[in-house]
Structures are given as C-alpha cells and as structure tokens.
Amino acid sequence: MSFDRSMARCSFCGRHSSDVRRMIAGPGAAYICDDCLQLCNDILRDPAPFSPKALELASRPPVVVAAPPLGQERTENAGSREPLRTVTLELEQKQQGMTLILHRILYYQDFFEIQYLWIRPPFTAGFAFVPRIIFFLKDNTGTQWTGDRGGMILARPDLASGPNNAVYQGTARFRPRPATEANTLTIRAADPLGQFEALPPQPWQFEITLS
Numbered sequence: 001m002s003f004d005r006s007m008a009r010c011s012f013c014g015r016h017s018s019d020v021r022r023m024i025a026g027p028g029a030a031y032i033c034d035d036c037l038q039l040c041n042d043i044l045r046d047p048a049p050f051s052p053k054a055l056e057l058a059s060r061p062p063v064v065v066a067a068p069p070l071g072q073e074r075t076e077n078a079g080s081r082e083p084l085r086t087v088t089l090e091l092e093q094k095q096q097g098m099t100l101i102l103h104r105i106l107y108y109q110d111f112f113e114i115q116y117l118w119i120r121p122p123f124t125a126g127f128a129f130v131p132r133i134i135f136f137l138k139d140n141t142g143t144q145w146t147g148d149r150g151g152m153i154l155a156r157p158d159l160a161s162g163p164n165n166a167v168y169q170g171t172a173r174f175r176p177r178p179a180t181e182a183n184t185l186t187i188r189a190a191d192p193l194g195q196f197e198a199l200p201p202q203p204w205q206f207e208i209t210l211s
C-alpha cells in the first residue's frame with residue numbers, strides 16, 4: 001500500500017510528524033513518536049498487567065491513518081467458520097455499577113474466543129473513546145494471554161433494561177488455544193476507562209474449569 005509519509009501520524013497518539021521530536025516509521029502506515037515510545041518503555045518496566053499507564057494507552061481512541069486496501073478489509077471475518085467446540089459459561093459479576101457477563105467460549109483450530117456482555121451506565125453523547133474491555137488470562141500451567149483489543153464492541157440497546165443502562169457485546173480472541181494439560185483458567189478483565197472515574201475499578205476476575 002502506498003502512503004504519503006508527509007501525512008504520517010503517530011499510531012498511538014495521533015500527532016503529526018511536525019508536532020513531535022522524533023517519529024519512527026513502521027510497516028505500512030504505522031508510526032510511533034518518541035513520547036509514546038517512552039510510555040511503552042515505562043509499561044514494559046511495570047510488571048502489573050493493568051498498570052495505569054498501560055490502561056491509559058489501551059483506552060485511547062484508534063488513530064485512523066488510511067483505509068485498508070480494497071478487498072482486504074474483511075479477510076479476517078471472511079466466511080462463517082464454525083467453532084470446533086462451544087462451551088456455555090453464563091458467568092456474571094457486578095462491580096461498581098457495572099456487570100460483566102462471560103457468555104461462551106468458542107474453540108477454533110488455532111485460537112479461542114470469549115463472547116461477553118458488558119452492562120454499564122450509558123456513555124455520554126460525544127464520548128471520544130471507543131469503549132472496550134481489556135482481558136488478561138492465565139491457566140494453571142502458567143500460560144498467559146492478553147486480549148485482542150482491536151475488535152469493536154457492539155452496542156445492544158435491545159438488551160438494555162432502561163435509559164440508565166447500556167449493554168455492549170464483545171468478543172475477545174486469544175491464541176493459541178490452552179494446552180491439553182491446562183485444567184483451570186483465570187480470566188481477569190478491566191474497563192480501561194474506569195481510571196478516569198473517582199473510584200478506579202478493580203478488574204473482574206473469573207475462575208473457570210477447562211474440560
């Protein structure tokens with residue numbers, strides 16, 4: 001894909017080349033500025049999976065620099081691949097006025113997905129951020145996964161019980177699948193925007209048995 005580099009914007013903060021000291025070019029239209037690189041270094045030095053800086057970075061709105069090449073937008077979702085196995089969870093946890101429901105786990109050939117519903121007060125109009133949940137998974141053998149945060153969360157007004165509550169449906173994808181010797185999975189999830197609220201929320205935590 002050709003790309004006019006004079007239009008370069010940092011993929012992490014959206015600033016243009018003229019607004020930063022250094023800009024490092026990655027493949028295609030990906031760039032990172034010196035400030036965001038420093039932030040990433042700080043995150044690497046902090047062992048906590050939900051450190052405030054990591055959550056702040058993850059909660060930023062996506063920087064749209066260029067449309068994907070024609071014909072390649074939907075390759076990831078092309079066709080309706082059937083999962084090899086589906087396990088219904090229906091686990092629900094409330095926390096500070098928000099509820100996270102883990103609906104199902106779907107196992108595919110080389111990855112697995114968690115389908116979830118997130119019930120919370122509605123976002124105010126003009127809200128600048130894309131709502132999302134960040135996942136952190138660990139099984140009893142020590143394998144860890146962090147969630148795919150690229151997927152959009154879908155608003156599901158049809159599931160909301162009233163104007164003071166909004167329901168969002170999302171899917172988090174992880175690879176590879178858990179090893180056959182893994183028998184328990186700890187699923188932690190956090191709302192990265194919660195850090196802007198008066199009482200920062202604790203991550204939700206679920207323990208599930210893998211069968």
Ligand SMILES: [Zn+2]
Nearest residue numbers: 010013033036
């Ligand atoms: Zn930046």
